[in-house]
Amino acid sequence: MSEPFADTGGYRTALRTWLREAAPSLEPYRRHPDGPMLEVFRHELELVALLGNAGWSRYGWPPDAGGLGGSPALRAVLYDELSAAGVVLPEAYLLLETLGPALVHFAPHIARRELPAFLEGHTVWSQGFSEPDAGSDLASLRTRAIPDGDGWRLSGQKTWVSFATATQRAMVLARTGTPESRHRGLTMFWVDLERRECDVRGIRAETGRDEFGELFFDDVPLSRDDVIGDIGGGWSVAMFLLQFERGMYAWQRQAYMLATIDELLARPEICAGASYEALGEAFLATSALRHRCRTTVEALARGETVGPRTSVDKLLLAAAEQAVFDRLEAAMRAPFLVGADDPDLAWRTRWFFARAGSIYGGAAEVQRDIVAEHLLGLHQEDRRGR
């Protein structure tokens, strides 16, 4: 499987055929396993490897980074079709889509090495941005890369790092400028978490799983080869990356939400508790998201900058997550609350995770600020330090 596809239609048709033919090998990946995050993640990496080796997930990535070429929109088709076929989307793909485009764009020499390893399910990456004192106010971050010969030594701490304990590499935003330099003195680095100077610890979220974790850096040696983008240009890399986090990530989540509605429909005893209104609301909110982020994904695939417009996508994403899971919870109230013999306690985990949709990747309040300032043109009169 390596012939190029001229358009998404041809890819979609071929993929659907393969999904039918490969159904037996996909069987283990049709159910949401409920267990510790690492176990689930490793299980899902088997599917990542399967899809990478079969070639399907290589489409939409550049050939000189180990891909099979074609528009990035092909990746959107993959995620949509997998979900529609009842296959659970590996969470690893969320990381791939958040970090991959920035890596390919700003550090092709690193992408050449790392992208194939990810696509084959060997190596997973995480995003080290937030810190205990720098969440919404990311520009205040303090993890520093201190010049050391031709390179730097990285010291500091990152937190709220999604799936941290499952990852071996991280894209880290660090301060190379003065302490007061805010967003102007930042550089993005690629860090090998398997180095002895790095320590990775999980944080148990209210879902019961280690959804995220912390990265501790103790004089990690970094060279110029580890720089992503320009020295001092870290903020631009972060802004570029955030577009994809809201575009393709949101696209994967909408596919996942439609699949969640499918799961509900496939369980008549649970579905009996769902009113038509509930199903309609869940579907409506997901539709609004779907059409919006399709437009964003297509714009990004054409190489356009979408910028602050993606704050709309992020707000629609949070609304859809909460609409789907709140309706679900209402439909399955008794088993959701007290069902001890319900094999799908994963519903509860997933309901809790939906709460985070308005918090991670830029809290909803921040997104609303961006909409007000940049999309409605309501410029702030006093800009205290911003």
Add this chain to the structure above:
Amino acid sequence: MDADELDLARRSIENALATGAAGRWETLEAVGWLDLLAAAPAPAVRLLFEAQGRDRHVTPALDATALWLAGSEPDLGAVVAHPCPGARVAGRRDGASVLVDGVTRARPNGDVHVLLESGELVRVAARDLTWHDVDAIDTAIAWRARGMASAETVLEADDDRFPRAVSGLRRAIAHELVGTGAAALDMAVQHVRDRRQFGRPLAVFQAVRHRLADAFVALEGARGTLDAAWSEPDPLASTAAKALAGRAARTATLTAQQVCGAIGFTWEHQLHHHIRRALLLDGLYGSADELVDELGRAVAAAGQAPRLDP
């Protein structure tokens, strides 16, 4: 249509709408809106209905569009009876006659058109019906026509005609809902820029900014689904688009109500006209709540959530 042609069309339509009420419709005809409708229905409807929503003009656009969607000659002077809010149809066959109960923008001297659920398009003499001068919440609807009357068949029954027409009308109305909501939001944005209290414009207060942002997001969510609905064969896309547009217009107009304070509450202020238009349009061809129920039924019947792909 390329970007320049679209821009020219948009400006022609906006100029025509800006003409005084008496000449507006003739001007639209003169600038060739009917030709544009035939050649490029999506831009034609979007441009006209959104502009109409913004400016709150009352025009025969919906009636002309209904005829065109049904497959008949779109006549800018024609009057079509639309289903009353909450009803599915404006008329039903009863032997040689048709039982009519619908709402219209005007009381014609000649005939009124009714599209039946069978797909038959009929023409009924206005004088054969009883006309009630209704006090609708908005001027877009002025009359209710009822009665049993003999009907002339304009187009024979056809299974596809009614659902296709309803889908198209839902899109057209959705465009107008987005237009009226956007205009209300613009009013609100202008108000909070101008109005100063506590030594600052209202616009600096985060609570105000966030409410306006939510209204903007709702309108954008509606726009995306609506634009996609034109090329999506599944009528559910149009159903979803109208539901989102109805909700968004409600959110935008009521948010504007809140941030515009006391002055926004006056009769003299233009805002209440947008609230009224949004309410009335939401009620035609399926309110947001009714359509959500319809979506839920369709999803349940399908056994899987439809993947709407433009």
